[in-house]
Amino acid sequence: MSYDLFFNFPTPVPSTDIERHFSGRPNYQVGDAAVYQNPHTGVYFQFTWPRDSVDGKVGRVAFNVNYFRPHVFGLEAEAEVHAFVMRFSxxxxxxxxxxxxxxxxxxxxxxxxxxxxxxxxxxxxxxMQ
Incomplete structure (x- = not known):
């Protein structure tokens, strides 16, 4: 069970721009996805996007955070989702x-x-218990 959001770009964005955005922010590991892990709070979630585009552009990014987690997961994720939305619209x-x-x-x-x-x-x- 998880909270899933999808971000659609009217004009595809270069994957390098997306990777640069996440690489410049604390607590991210960027590889096949941008995985956020905060060692101080235990919060983790990820952003993913297809990497098979011939032109290296991305039309859609997915966000995923698991449920059955403390409230702080939502609070910390919101700040990161908000930053992503502000950067890419x-x-x-x-x-x-x-x-x-x-x-x-x-x-x-x-x-x-x-x-x-x-x-x-x-x-x-x-x-279930």
């Missing part, structure tokens, strides 16, 4: 209940979608 596709849907990025809607999904994950795990 993609169109947002958020399929989560109480999320943003297909619209502009809104931090409060990101956190609403995260909290709703994370609470559902906790309930599901507790019911």
């Amino acid at each position: 993609p169109k947002i596709e958020d399929p989560q209940l109480h999320g943003m849907g297909a619209g502009p990025y809104a931090p409060e809607r990101f956190l609403s979608g995260w909290n709703t999904g994370n609470e559902a994950a906790y309930e599901a795990i507790l019911q």
